[in-house]
Amino acid sequence: MIAKRKRSAALRRGTVARRAKAAVAIDIAAPVADQLAAGREARTACPRSSHAPAQRTRYARDPVALLIESNHDRLENLIPVRHSRMLESPFAFFRGSAVLQAHDLAATARSGIEVQACGDCHLLNFGGFATPERNLIFDINDFDETHPAPWEWDVKRLAASLVLAARWRGFSKETALEAATRVAGQYRRTMRDHADMSTMDTWYSQLTVADIFADAADDRKATKRLAAVVKEARTRTSEHVFGKLTKDVDGTPRIVDQPPLIYHPPGENPKGTAETFIKLYTSTLREEIRMLLSRFHMVDAALKVVGVGSVGTRCHIVLFMGVHGDPLFLQVKEARKSVLERHAGKSPWGHEGQRVVVGQRLMQAASDIFLGWAKGPNGRDFYVRQLRDMKVSADVTAFDADTLVRYGRICGRALARGHAKSGSAAAIAGYLGNSAAFDEAVGLYAIAYADQAERDYAAFQVAARNGRIATETTTGAAVDTMVR
Helix, strand or coil: CHHHHHHHHHHHHHHHHHHCCCCCCCCCCCCHHHHHHHHHHHHHHCCHHHHCCCCCCCCCCCHHHHHHHHCCCCCHHHHHHHHHHHCCCHHHHHHCCHHHHHHHHCCCCCCCCEEEECCCCCHHHEEEEECCCCCEEEEECCCCCCEEEEHHHHHHHHHHHHHHHHHHCCCCHHHHHHHHHHHHHHHHHHHHHHHHCCHHHHHHCCCEHHHHHHHCCCCHHHHHHHHHHHHHHCCCEHHHHHHHHEEEECCEEEECCECCCEECCCCCCHHHHHHHHHHHHHHHCCHHHHHHHCCEEEEEEEEECCCCCCECECEEEEEEEECCCCEEEEEEEECCCCCCHHHHCCCCCCCHHHHHHHHHHHHCCCCCCCCEEEECHHHCEEEEEECCECCEECCHHHCCHHHHHHHHHHHHHHHHHHHHHHCCHHHHHHHHCCCCHHHHHHHHHHHHHHHHHHHHHHHHHHHHHCCCCCCHHHHCCCHHHCCC
């Protein structure tokens, strides 16, 4: 009888998920009261409690096959590096497997209210960076997967990442659940604040270092760690990294090869290729930024491995020197289709680099002045940003349980601000309401999905042992097998 009731509940929730797949038409220029009402009405098709799993959900798919598919057209010599980084822990695996959760979220309940979503919203894709005015703010800082999609997909990925981080650090089950529940609660409260703000106040709002210090005022250890992070951020610039990444060759600085993580592809002229690309890229910049960039001349370019999920995509660093001998590093990164596109609809942008740049500008409080895009060799799409611009991320290995929960809440604030800027804060606030119904549902979802991620990680480990996937141990990640 109990099993029958569970199956019935699962079927009901499956029906809810199917009914709520169509996006709700929200007029973002309509009166706030109308948008709030539209959000409340969306609960009829998708109750807030439906975001919790009906039971211990197991998704019917081969996780290894999906990950192998996601390796298509990556640099073959770097795929073993990607796999090895993902094998470090279930948390690292989760960071590199956004394609899996995107697939799984498509089968869950949908509010029908869409925003410009991050698409890979885990806790290490937030951090500090400099605004054009050289102020340090906290925000989302990775947009490779950005795409119009249901707002709750980002919240659920963020909550699941907090649970996996808590388990990785050996924190209690209670801490893991608290972190996931509180990030959803912080998102809900912040969204309500933005629903009450004027349109321009939301657009210009920022989460500053001062805001974070104020939030941590009651924790001396947290404020001390934060002060150290701010100090570190001030050193993470092109000038400070110049001595680590370059050496003098006949009076000209050159990027130092550190294979397989930084290297000049054999038989290629990356500087010549980059010069052609940069001419196309500059056409997407504002005129005054084009004038600024014209005061620098390019001296070298090389491939550079970045991140976990991005390993194997084509990513270059390009070194420019100013007239005073001041360096500028730009990162030229391949932009592939978002993992959300298959499940949320076709991208409204014809160029994947433009998708990344526009999504970033829509969601961030302030963005890099050098953001732009262009077609690269073989017709691939790329986007451009500064390599270092006071960018810092959290060191989860230094977190205690309280810090993890606090950090999650800060991420929840930043995510809500980004969604409010790109969508209807009032509609989302109307859907969420004032109770903790959604918070609790997301907490339960995050625990269940962390379990799923650990099962997927175990399958990935088996695939590495039996040779289904290549790792650095099995291949040596030889640089001489590079694929262009």
